[in-house]
Amino acid sequence: MTSIYLDHAATSPLRPAALEAMLPVLGAGYGNPSSAHAWGRRSRAALDEARASLAELLGARESEIVFTRGGTEADNVAVLGRWRAAEPGAVLVCSMVEHSAVARSMAAAADGGATLHHLPVDEQGVVRLEGLDELLAARPALVSVMWVNNETGVIQPIAELAQRCQSAGVVFHTDAVQALGKVNVRVDDVPVDLLSLSAHKIGGPRGTGALFIRKGTELSPLLHGGGQERGFRPGTEDVAGAMSFAAAAQAALAECSAEMNRLRTLRNHLEAGLMTLPGVRINGAGADRSPAISHFSFSDVPGELLIPALDRAGVAASSGSACASGARQPSRVLLAMGVEPPLAMQVARFSYGWSTTPEEVVDAARLISDMIERLRDLAGAGSVPASPALASSGAER
C-alpha cells in the first residue's frame, strides 16, 4: 500500500553500491579475519580496506575506527566505556535531547553512582552553552552532545563544544548517526574524541556501525572476548557489514554537498506545502537543520493515528517517540524545547534520502495535507456516544 518512503532517518534503503560491496563477502569471501591462512587473510584484507576507507572519509587514522554492531552499541561503548574508565562517582554531561542510546546509557551510569548533568536546549532545540564552563570546571569524565537531532534534524554547535572541551581537557563524544552524509563530519576539523556512526542511516546495512576513538582517549571495553577491534568490540568481525558500510559512506560523502542542496529543495517544497494548512508547526524551524529531516506538530489531530493514517494514505513516516509496545509518550525532545504535551504527541517526522524524488515529495505534500484535513474533520465531528447508562463512572452516581 505504502508507496512513498519518507523515513530515511529511521533506515535509508540500501544503496546499490553497498549491496554490491557486501555480496562477494557473504558468498565466496568466507574466512575468519583472525585466521592465519589464505581465507583469513582475504577477510582481514577486506576488513582493513573498509576501515581505511572509512577512516579516510572521516579524517581519522585507521587504528581509530572500531566497527560496532550499530550506532546504539557505539554510543553505549562511548558513554559507559568512559564512565568505567573513570571513578564510579564521575560526572557525566549530556544534552536534554540525546537519542535514547546515549540518554539511557547515561541513566545506567547514574544508577551505578555517576553524577549526571544535562545541558538544556532553547526553544529551537539548540543546546545552550551558558553553563558549560562551570560544568567543565567540575572535570566531567565525558561530555556527550549529538551532532544532528534524530527527531528534529537540528544541528548542534559541535565544533564549539568540542573545542571548549578540548581546551578544558575534557573528553567529548558526539552521536553523529544522523549527521554523517548531511553535514561535514571530519574529525581532523572538529576535535571530538569519540564519535558514533551507523551504516543504515546512509544507505548501508542495518546492524553495522562504528565508533571513532581518538588516539589516547581512555576507554574501558564493555564486552570481553578475543580482542578484535582493539578489544572494544570483541567477537568475529562482520566483514560484509564493514565493507558495505564503507561503500555506502563513499557514495554518501562523494556527493554530499550537491545531494544536500537537492534534499533541501525537496524538503522546502514539502514544508511549504504543509505550512499552508492552519495549526502546523515545524519543530526547530528557526535553527540550523539537517536538510534530510522535517519534523512537524499538527494541532487538532489524534497523535497516535498520524503515522497509521499516513501509512494508509501511502506515506511512510515516523513519530520517533513510541516504545516497542506502542505506549504513547510525548516526545522528550519537544518537551525539552518547551512544546506543550499535546503538540509534543501530535508529531510526524518526514526524512529524505538518496532515493527520494521530486515527484514523491510533490505527491506526499498533497497526500499528507488531505490526510490531516480528513483527520481534523473526523476528530471535530465527535464520535459515537457512550451507552447512556455507562457514560458515568460507577454505579448509582
Place this chain on the structure above:
Amino acid sequence: MSSGKQTVLVAMSGGVDSSVAAALLVEQGHEVIGVTMKTFCYSENDAPSKTCCGLDGIMDARRVADRLAIPHYVFDVERDFTRDVIDDFVAEYAAGRTPNPCVRCNGNTKFRDLLKRGEMLGCEVIATGHYARMGRAPDGSPTLLRGLDRNKDQAYFLWGLPPAMLPSLRFPLGELTKPEVRARAREMELVTAEKPESQEICFVPDGDYVGFLRGRLGAEHPALSPGALVTTGGETVGEHDGYAGFTVGQRKGLGGGHGRRLYVIGSRPAQREVVIGSADELLRREFEIRELNWLAPPAGKGEQVEVQIRHRAAAVAARVTMAEPGKLGLALDEPLRAVTPGQSCVVFRGDLVLGGGRIAA
C-alpha cells in the same frame, strides 16, 4: 448483512479467536487492518504474561497480521482504560459489589475507540473475535444475537454497546464453535492456534484481584480490612479479612465449625460486615437492575423475557415487574442462587439481546 468488500478494522488481542476473526475477514476478500489495544502498563507486570493482553499478545497479534499480510497497529488506550474500566472495577469492589470489567470495557472503551480510530483509518466497519452474531429486525435494523456455540457465547459481555454502533459491527466467529475456530487456526498455521484460553481479568493476569485492589486502594482500605462475619439473623459468628474478597454465593474463606454449609449472602460495606447464610437464603426471585442499555426496543412492564445473571449461566424466564427510566424490576419464574449486585443482568428474547443492566444491591 452486506456481502460486498469492505474495509474492516479488526481488534486483535493476540488470542486465537481474534486471529481467526481476522483471517476469516481476509479470506472473505475484505480489506483488513489489525489493531491491538494496549490497555494497561505492561511494565508494572513483569511476570510472563498468561493472558492475551500482555506484550506477548501484541507480538502474537503482529505475527498473525504478518502471516495474513495485513497492516497491524498498536494503540495505547491506557489512560481511557484506567479511567473507564479499572477505576470502576476498584470502586465497585470498594462498594461491596462484583463488577464485570469486560462489559465496561466493551461498552465504554474498546468498541467506541475502535470505531473512532477505524473511521480515521478509512474503515467502514469494525470486527472482533467475540462469539456473537449480528441479525436483522423485521424493520431491517441491526440486532445483536447470541453466538451459535452456546459454550462460548459472549453476548453476555456485549449488552453495554452503544446502540448507534450496531450497524458498524461484525462478529466473524458468531456461526462457529470454538473447536472449529481452533481447527481453522491450525489449518491456516496461525501462531496462536494452540494458545490457551484467557480466563482471568486482563489487568489482573495472576488472578489475585484482592492483591490488585490492595495495590490500588491501599491495605488499610475498609474493603480490605477485617470485619465481622454475621448471619442473616444478625449473629456474629467470626471474622473476615476484608469484604472485597467475598462475592455472593462464595463458600471459600468463611471458616468451618458453623454446623451447617454457609454461603456469602451479601455485604454491608458501611459496617464492614459480610453476611452469610444457608443455601436457601441465597435464593432470590425478585431484583432490580439499573444503568440500563437497550439494543432493541425496551422490554415493558408485564413482559415475559429471559435473563442471564452471569457469564456461562443459563438464561431463565422472568417477568418485568417495573419499567422506569434507568431501572427495571424483574421477577424470576424460579428463584436463582447468587443474584450478585454489580454483575450484569442481560435481557434476552431467545437469541436476541434486548439489553441489560447492572444488578442493584
